[in-house]
Amino acid sequence: MKGKAPTTEDRLRAFAHGDFDGVGVAPDLQDGAVGGSGLDVETYQLAQIAALVAIDAPHVSWLRHLEAADEHEIELDKILGTLLAVAPVVGSAKIVAACAKIVRAAALGEEFGVLAEG
Numbered sequence: 530m531k532g533k534a535p536t537t538e539d540r541l542r543a544f545a546h547g548d549f550d551g552v553g554v555a556p557d558l559q560d561g562a563v564g565g566s567g568l569d570v571e572t573y574q575l576a577q578i579a580a581l582v583a584i585d586a587p588h589v590s591w592l593r594h595l596e597a598a599d600e601h602e603i604e605l606d607k608i609l610g611t612l613l614a615v616a617p618v619v620g621s622a623k624i625v626a627a628c629a630k631i632v633r634a635a636a637l638g639e640e641f642g643v644l645a646e647g
Contacts, residue, residue, distance in 0.1 A: 570601050575611045582612060582619050582627045591627075591634035599638075 535543070566573060574597055581590055598608060608631070616624045 571603050571607070574598050574601060574603055575607060578608055578611050579615045582615055582623050585623060585626060586630070588630050588634050588637065591630045592638050595631065595634055595638060 568576065574594065578594055578598070580586075581594060612624050612627060
């Protein structure tokens with residue numbers, strides 16, 4: 530891959546081997562960001578929200594991502610749409626759990642002043 534930009538196929542192969550640096554993409558696990566995704570901010574945030582459902586993330590993770598969604602003015606309708614889109618894959622129990630965590634995280638965010646109220 531030296532001398533030319535890696536193709537998408539090259540990147541997928543490198544990622545499959547756990548080699549993020551080999552294609553110039555370094556995940557920043559602290560900030561939850563991976564440069565070079567090619568996604569716009571809204572799609573990126575919604576993909577992360579879908580991942581939270583899949584891993585049954587704790588309330589604090591939801592709060593952090595709801596804050597980011599709020600900062601980028603991502604409407605709650607789009608978050609709900611994301612939940613509905615992943616429901617056939619993750620199952621209804623994870624969607625119900627995610628919705629409960631979103632409601633709780635939103636309440637905490639309002640209480641602590643980190644999310645806009647209603």
